[in-house]
Amino acid sequence: DVQLQASGGGLVQAGGSLRLSCAASGFTFDGYAIGWFRQAPGKEREGVSCISFVDGSTFHADSVKGRFTISSDNAKNTVYLYMNSLKPEDTAVYYCAAAEGYFLSTVVGAPGPREMDYWGQGTQVTVSS
8 A cells, every 4th residue: 555654843943944744655766746835724736846756857946945845765765854944834734645657847837736636644733833
């Protein structure tokens, strides 16, 4: 079974950093894209960052560009989201998701939640001012 396990959330002050982890099991990254999404209370789920192992491309939303970095450790089958210079508006539940055969380079704008095939549980990130 394909499973994604997100972890690493927590409470941090504005300006601080966190590293989220998405550990995958039941499949390898080849042929997939892994995305990080977030959902704040009362808001729609939005794509934050994504890495495609299909075409080697990455994406970061404008709101996090320059502050967040997505990377992977293929030996550990884990994708990381390094979040620096956190802001209160980054507060949300963060989810990782996987999409099979996803050519990120052909996507205009952020990956959509409906394009993902598998989801992990969320991890709460709270940034205090």
